[in-house]
Amino acid sequence: MPTTPSTYKVIGLMSGTSLDGLDIAYCHFTKNTKGWSFSIEKSSDVSYSPELKQKLKNSINLNPVELFAFHNEYGAWLGKQVKIFTERYDLDPDFIASHGHTVFHQPEIGITYQIGSGQHIANASGQKVICDFRTNDVALGGQGAPLVPIGDLLLFHEYDFCLNLGGIANISFELHQKRIAYDISPANMLLNYICGTIQLEYDDKGNLSRNGSLNEELLKSLNELDYYKRSYPKSLGFEWFQEKMLPIIKNTQDATENLLHTSIHHIAEQIANAVKQTNKQGSTLLITGGGAKNDFLIETLENKTHSFCKVITPTKAIIDFKEALIFAFMGVLRERNEANCLSSVTGAKTNSSSGVIYHPS
Structure with a gap:
């Protein structure tokens, strides 16, 4: 019977509501009898161009077709940034875990939406991707936040x-x-x-x-x-x-x-x-x-x-990369099919192992 791996090498991506840029953290996680340990091996803060920053800021006002197109465009951009990052440091991660960028968050009416298409990230980076960590919790009646x-x-x-x-x-x-x-x-x-x-x-x-x-x-x-x-x-x-x-x-x-x-x-x-x-x-x-x-x-x-x-x-x-680190860790828990969203935090019906998996093609 195959054993579950106890060490993971993961790239975490985080873009916050303050719009100050994309945080990239290449992290190692190890599980032993005492619990989990981690290290941030490499990191980068990619500033948004004025054009991209303005587009992210305005994404809440886009019509549905424009928003879906931007969702794909931003995903491809994220994947490109990861490819640059991995090539610069000669990294071989197990997968990418991406938070995406929140456009809508209204859990009281069952809506949370983070742009940054997982398939586009996977194709542009050549890496497996786990993303969309909030939707399942909201579907279970939770706030979809906080996830950290x-x-x-x-x-x-x-x-x-x-x-x-x-x-x-x-x-x-x-x-x-x-x-x-x-x-x-x-x-x-x-x-x-x-x-x-x-x-x-x-x-x-x-x-x-x-x-x-x-x-x-x-x-x-x-x-x-x-x-x-x-x-x-x-x-x-x-x-x-x-x-x-x-x-x-x-x-x-x-x-x-x-x-x-x-x-x-x-x-x-x-x-x-x-x-x-x-x-x-x-x-x-x-x-x-x-x-x-x-x-x-x-x-x-x-x-x-x-x-x-x-x-x-x-x-x-x-200080700078804790959120990227933790979304990388949420990807690890999803990979292990272990709970990464806590109902005691979000108010959902149950704990869940959330996140959607995409493979490059």
Whole structure:
């Protein structure tokens, strides 16, 4: 009887809602009697051209035919980037695991859609591909998000909380022997939007926001949004941000620095509330994602959590590529037909081993 392999070499692909580029991570995973171990062997951050970035940003407004065409085009582009990456480092991965780029995420009506055709990735790269990790969970009545907590549970279990500061801030933790995770609030999605109004891509190290002042009225309006009163499982998408949060920002007449400063306080307060309500005193909070490089956001968060939680920022590789790493790991679990979507996190009827497999032709 064949034995299940215990070592895997996988390329993980991640494109987040903050639109800062494609993360590629070539990872090794090993399973032994003590559990899983991992290493990030090679990595690359591929910036989007202004044209591709704009097209991704506008993809939510494309008509169905244009969207399907772009789905295929973007998949071919992803495959080409992987081929360049593998040839540069002379890699021979077992397969690619791709998150894709989220266009629609409305699980309350049974919809989640990530573009980046798996067949096109496979054909352009010459590699087997596992992708579309969210659809099955939504079909099972779940939120289809967050998905990273399976990696937090099996790869980063030494931390009490795992916080990702990407376009959206999401958190993962153990409570009553169950993994709990949910989207807390917009993060870089909000900050980068405000920066875009003055033709900046992002606020480098939070220097602009640091020089701003708190707008109490704006902070109150943001904190009173209904989403923050809902219990988990819950998740956020760009549609919610566009409909609920953007009008508040657009209707606030204030300096950019003040809008950023206040938004930082809003994000930090929502994260602090999420951690505090678990009543885990003296806990550790691992922070990854692009927002971990925003010094003012991290300092503000430390100030709001220091009495009950220690904030930890890991190595640059983990900060930058943790999501790509975990989607690579989700591919491994799918390959082994083991659960990679947790019903305790998403609210689905059951745990599932999700992901669709494509072979090059």
